[in-house]
Amino acid sequence: MGEDQRLRVVIVGGGTAGWMTAAALTKLLPTRCDVHLVESEAIGIVGVGEATLPHIRAFNERLGINEAEFMAATRATFKLGIEFQNWGKIGDSYIHPFGTFGRGTGEVEFHHYWARQFRDGPAPGAMGDYSMAVTMAYLNRFMLPDPDPAKLESTFSYAYQFDATLFAPFLQRVAQGLGARRTEGRIVDVELDGESGDIGAVVLESGERIDGDLFVDCSGFVSLLMGRKLEEPFEDWSHWLPCDRAVAMPCKTQTALTPFTGAIAMPAGWRWRIPLQHRTGNGYVYSSAHVSDDEARDALVAAVEGEPIAEPRVLKFKAGRRRRSWVGNCIAVGLSSGFLEPLESTSIYLIQAAISRLVELFPERNISPLDRDEFNRLIDIEYDRIRDFLILHYHATTRDDSPFWDHVRTMRVPDTLHEKMELFRRRGRVAKYREGVFLDASWIAVYIGQGIVPDGHDMRADLPSSTALANAMSALRSEIRQRAEAMPDHRAHIERYCPMAEAA
C-alpha cells in the first residue's frame, strides 16, 4: 500500500497500556503506522493489574514473546485462578478457576450433578474438589495444560501474576526494536483541528509539538485526551460498585508462593494478595463512604504477611466508563477509557481487548465512522459483561456485618444481572453468550462459591441412580486429586522454567 496509508500514531502515556499498544501496532501493522510514544518519567504509572487472565498469553504469542523470558523479566508466577475468602459469608472460601468443573466432556454441565447430590446427599464436598485448576492451586502444583482434550490435565488454563512495572519496560524493548519512537516530556497542550474537532497535535513542556493522525490515550486516570480535552462523558457505576479507593503496599514473598491470587473480603471492600517471585502485592480496595483512609491503611498493614518493602500508597478512582472509547481520531485504551476494580483481574484484559479491536479495525486517515462505531460497540460489551460479573460478587452474599455489606447486599442491581441470577437460582442455567469475557464456568464458580445453589437442576442429570452418581463423583474427585498430586510444585516449576534474574 502507498505511503499515504501510513498513519502517524501518537500514544500518550508509557505505562502498561501505552507500551502494550506500541508493541502490538509496530508488530502487527508495520506498514500502516509510525508509532510515536510520549511519556513523562515525572508522572508515575499506576501499574495496575499485576494479576492477569489467560488471554494475555495470546497477546504475548502474537507478539512472538518467549514465555520463559517474559516470566523471568517480570518476576512472574503462574496463576490458576482467584481465591475468594469471606464473600458469601465470613468463613467461606472458594476459587474461581481458569478451567472447567468435572471432565468438561459430558452433555450436561457438571454442576447440575453436583447440585443434585448437594441436595439429595451424600454430601459431595466443595465444587472445587471437582476442578483440576482448583485442586492444583490448593496443593501448590503447576504444569502446563495437556493439549489432549480427553485428559483431565487439559481442563485448566492459566495466566500470570507479574510485576506490571517491569512489563512496560519489557514491551518497550520490543516496541522500540520494531521501530517505535519514544519522546520524554510532559504534555502541556492538546491542539484540536478547528473544523473537524479532531486532535492535531500534542505540545510538550519543552515546546516540542508532535503531530499525528491517530491519538491513543494511554494516560491513565487523568484521561488527558479523552476526558480532559474531548470531555467525553463518564458513565458512573459507583452506585453498583461503591469502592472508590485502594491502599497498596507490597511486601517480601515470605509465605507460600501460591499459584493463585487472593481476594479477601473486608468490612468495607476487599483485599488483594498477589504473590510474585520476589515480592507479594497487597492492597485494600475500599469505599471511602464506609471507611477512612487511615482505618483502611491500618487494616492493610495489619493483614500483610511479609516484611513490607514500601510505604502504603493510596489511589483514588471511580467505577464506570467513558460513553465512547473512540471519539474522532482519539482512542482511549486502559484507565483513560474507564475503570473497573481489579477484583477479577480484568485491567490488562481490557487494555488487550481495546488493542485487539484497534488492530482489527485499524482505520484509514479518513476515519470511517463504521470502524469507530464497531470498536465502541465491542468495548461496551466487554465493560458491561465484566460490570455485571463484578456486581455479582458483592450482591450474592448474606453478610450483614457492616453498612457496606448491607448496602451491596440490598442494592438494586442492573436488570441484566438480576435476570441472570434468577435464571441460575431456579435450575442452575447460565445465560449463554460467547462474546466477551467470563463464560459459563466462571459464573457457575461464583454463584456456587457464594452460596447460590440452584433450587433445581437439569432433568438429564437425574439419569444415573444415586449410587452410580455418588460413585462416579467420588471416583472423579480422587482422580483429580491424584493427578494434581503427581504434578510438580509451583515454585520448583518456576525455578526450573523461568527464574528471575538475581535482583541487582
Next chain:
Amino acid sequence: MSGDNIRTVVVVGGGITAFSAAAALKRRIPSLEMTMIATKPAPAAIADRVITTLPSVHGFHQDIGLTDEDTIQRAGSDLRMGTLFEGWAEGSPAYVHAYGSYGVPIGGVAFHQLYLREGRAAFDRFSAAAQLARAGQVADVAEHGLQLNLPRYGEMMRAYAEHLGVNERRGEIAHVQLRSDGFIEAVGLDNGSRLTADVFVDCTGPDAQLRSKVGGPFEGWSKWLPCDRIALSEEPPVKDVISLDRASATADGWRWTASSTASSLSGHVYSSAHASGEHGGESIELRQGRWRDLFAGNCVAIGDAAVSVEPLEWTNLHLAHSQIDRLVSMMPGRDCAPAELAEFNRQCGQEADRIRDFLCLHYVCSERSEPFWKDAGTISPPPSLSHTLSLFRERGRLPYYEEETFARDSWLAVLLGQGVRPRRVDPMTDLVSPEEAERAMANIAQSAQSFHVTQPALSPPDLNPRGAR
C-alpha cells in the same frame, strides 16, 4: 422454590418435526411421560416437506442415539454436499455454497482478506466440499447434509419414538382449553377425548394450532423476505443422484430441484404480487415470520409452528432440531417461570432472526433486472443485517452474532458468490507478501481440487457407519 419438574408432555403434529421432537424428548429426558397426537400432516409445514437438510442433522441424530445405519442406509437418505446458486447476480457466475471451510488462514491473516486482495479464481475453488459437489461426488469426510427419503425417514422416526416409549394417539385438535393464566389446560380431540399435560409442544406447522391460541405478537418478515408462495412438485427419482442441489433465481423468485434415489422434489418460491400467473404444482401460502416468544405459558412452538421461513438454504428442519435441542437442555420447571422461558426465547429468537438475515442477504445482494429483483434491491435490511453488510462492504469484516447458524465462511460464500466486494481489505494483509499469498492460495486450491480425485466416489449403500457412536 422453582416448582416441580415437568412430568407430562404432549407433542402435537403429523410430520417429522413432531416425531423428532417426541423421540428426542423421550430419549434425552426419559422420565417424561410423553404423548404424541399424530394429526394429519400439515401441507404448509416446510420442515416436514423439504427433503434437503443441513449438516447439523447428523448431530441431532447422534444426540438421540441414531446411527448412520439408521438414518442413511435404512431410511434411504442420500448425501448432499452443497447448493449451486444460479442467476442471483447477473455478471457473477453460479457459485456453490458448501459447508466447512473455504481456505485456511495464511501467515495468521484471514484467508478471505487475502483472497480479496489477490484472488482471481472463484471463491468456491478453495472449498474441498464445493469442489466435490461440483464434480458430483460425495465423501463423508467433508461436511455434508442429507437428502431425505421423507416417507421412510418419517416412518423410522415415528417408530423410534414409539420404541422409546412415546404414546401415540390419533386425531385432530378440536379445541384448546385455556386456564385463566393463559396456560393450556387441555386439548380436546375430534374423537371426543381430552388430554392434559404440563407442557404442550406445538409441531402443527404454520397454523400453530396450539401456540396461536395462547397469543402474543407474531413478527412478520414480509418487508425483508419478499416471497409469499411456494409451488411444490414431486417428481420421479432421477437416475444419477447428484450431490449438488440447485437454487436458481427466476423472474419472480427462485426455484430449486433436489433429487434423491427415492424421489425428486422441486419447488418454486415466488412473490404473488410479481408472478405473471400461477406456477404449476401444489401451491402453498407462505407467511414468513416468527412468534416473538416461541415458548409462552406452557406451550412451546417448534419448527414451522414457531418460525415460518422459505426453504432457501434449507433451514426449516435445522431450526426445528435446534429448538428441540434447546428445549431439552433448558426444560423449565412445571410452573414455566418467565425467567426460564425468557432465556429459551432469547436464544431461539436470535437464532431465527439471524437466519432471516442470511436469507435476506441473498435478495438484497442480488443483481437482476426484472421488477421483482429491482424491488428486492431496494429492501431496507433488518438492522443486524445492515450492520453486517456495512462492515463487510467497508472492510470485509463480518461481526459475530450470538446463536448464529451459518459460519463466517457460509456468509462469505454468498457475499463473494454474489459479487459483493469490500471497499478496502484488512491492513493486516500487508503482513503477507503477494508472492506468499499466491503460492499458499494455489496450494489450497490444489488440495481442494485433488480431494475429490483421491476420494473414491461413495454411494450411500457402501458407506460404513461413521466411527463409534
